[in-house]
Amino acid sequence: xxxxxxxxxxxxxxxxxxxxxxxxxxxxxxxxxxxxxxxxxxxxxxxxxxxxxxxxxxxxxxxxxxxxxxxxxxxxxxxxxxxxxxxxxxxxxxxxxxxxxxxxxxxxxxxxxxxxxxxxxxxxxxxxxxx
Numbered sequence: 001x002x003x004x005x006x007x008x009x010x011x012x013x014x015x016x017x018x019x020x021x022x023x024x025x026x027x028x029x030x031x032x033x034x035x036x037x038x039x040x041x042x043x044x045x046x047x048x049x050x051x052x053x054x055x056x057x058x059x060x061x062x063x064x065x066x067x068x069x070x071x072x073x074x075x076x077x078x079x080x081x082x083x084x085x086x087x088x089x090x091x092x093x094x095x096x097x098x099x100x101x102x103x104x105x106x107x108x109x110x111x112x113x114x115x116x117x118x119x120x121x122x123x124x125x126x127x128x129x130x131x
Contacts, residue, residue: 102110 098113102113105113
């Protein structure tokens, strides 16, 4: 009874069912468009995640390459340190020997030794840097 009172005079059961059909169709269209939009967003997110994954893999590879390079350089520096220590020990030994020779020789001998060492230095310098 209430529905009959609430109806407009021109309302008919046919118009009400037609209105319900349009409403249902609008709802279906809205749901379909939202579903399509969500699928599109999911595809875009998947593509972005794939790109991000590829970037992470590249960064990981770069990190491994850097690690390998640093390990190799660490070995080189360690070997250089050992060589420097050995050379330093030999240089100390030679300096002590030169000091003993300088004490044994007089002032004239010291001057001759200095001249000889300067000439030796120049020869070695030329050999190292110009050959």
